[in-house]
Amino acid sequence: DGGITQSPKYLFRKEGQNVTLSCEQNLNHDAMYWYRQDPGQGLRLIYYSQIVNDFQKGDIAEGYSVSREKKESFPLTVTSAQKNPTAFYLCASRSKGFTEAFFGQGTRLTVV
Amino acid sequence: QQQVKQSPQSLIVQKGGIPIINCAYENTAFDYFPWYQQFPGKGPALLIAIRPDVSEKKEGRFTISFNKSAKQFSLHIMDSQPGDSATYFCAATYNTDKLIFGTGTRLQVFP
Numbered sequence: 001d002g003g004i005t006q007s008p009k010y011l012f013r014k015e016g017q018n019v020t021l022s023c024e025q026n027l028n029h030d031a032m033y034w035y036r037q038d039p040g041q042g043l044r045l046i047y048y049s050q051i052v053n054d055f056q057k058g059d060i061a062e063g064y065s066v067s068r069e070k071k072e073s074f075p076l077t078v079t080s081a082q083k084n085p086t087a088f089y090l091c092a093s094r095s096k097g098f099t100e101a102f103f104g105q106g107t108r109l110t111v112v
Numbered sequence: 113q114q115q116v117k118q119s120p121q122s123l124i125v126q127k128g129g130i131p132i133i134n135c136a137y138e139n140t141a142f143d144y145f146p147w148y149q150q151f152p153g154k155g156p157a158l159l160i161a162i163r164p165d166v167s168e169k170k171e172g173r174f175t176i177s178f179n180k181s182a183k184q185f186s187l188h189i190m191d192s193q194p195g196d197s198a199t200y201f202c203a204a205t206y207n208t209d210k211l212i213f214g215t216g217t218r219l220q221v222f223p
Contacts, residue, residue: 033211040121042201042215043156050209058210090155092211100146101211103155 003027006091006104013078013085013111021076021107023091030096032074036060037088037106046089049074078109086111116204118214125192126222133187133217135202140183142204147176147187148213150199159200160187192221 004025013019023032031050035043045058049068063082068074074093078085088108094101117136125131135145144163148156162169162176162185169176173190189196202214 035213040215042118043213045210045212048210056210092155094211100158100161103148103157105155106153 004093004102004104006107008107011107011109015111016080018077018079021089023074023104024072025093027093029093031094033092034076035090037090085109116202116212116214118202118217120217122218124220127193129192131189131192131219133200135214136184137204141206143206145185146203148201156201194221194223197221
């Protein structure tokens with residue numbers, strides 16, 4: 001089935017540890033996005049990538065890093081520099097032009 | 113310039129009512145305006161979208177009205193149902209650049 005897959009669904013991290021969230025799509029989409037969702041704050045853009053081996057910072061990139069080595073994959077690393085990492089993280093992808101973005105089911109990260 | 117402002121933050125209507133959610137933008141380069149629906153614990157899903165060369169678009173019970181000169185657009189849900197209870201996000205983008213979302217509107221439809 002075509003779609004976008006995020007894993008894991010739930011993730012617990014100890015303070016001071018880096019953690020990587022996975023995002024894979026088999027839709028042959030060019031662009032991929034990472035968003036953070038906090039209650040009452042909507043979807044805030046962390047990073048996005050329009051093409052392999054290239055990505056741009058969004059509005060809240062500090063404390064996060066990404067890579068885009070393959071068209072299908074756009075992993076997000078939450079580093080220990082991110083002061084408040086507990087949130088719901090959403091990955092999305094879309095083609096060029098006036099097309100819809102497809103979202104994964106999200107990863108809920110909790111720092112313990 | 114990159115923001116999309118959405119209101120209201122929450123909305124409560126009775127079944128059959130017509131909730132209206134409004135969004136405004138500044139960047140005139142935006143040329144695609146989608147609306148997404150999100151249920152708790154799930155990723156958002158596209159509901160309906162519009163381009164600025166059209167003033168209105170209707171799909172089933174959902175209608176987008178677009179006012180290019182005012183840089184505003186809105187979502188109307190006709191004959192709302194309890195199953196429409198969800199969070200709604202407007203968004204704006206151009207090509208495959210940033211997809212910018214509004215802050216969301218939590219809609220509750222009571223029987």
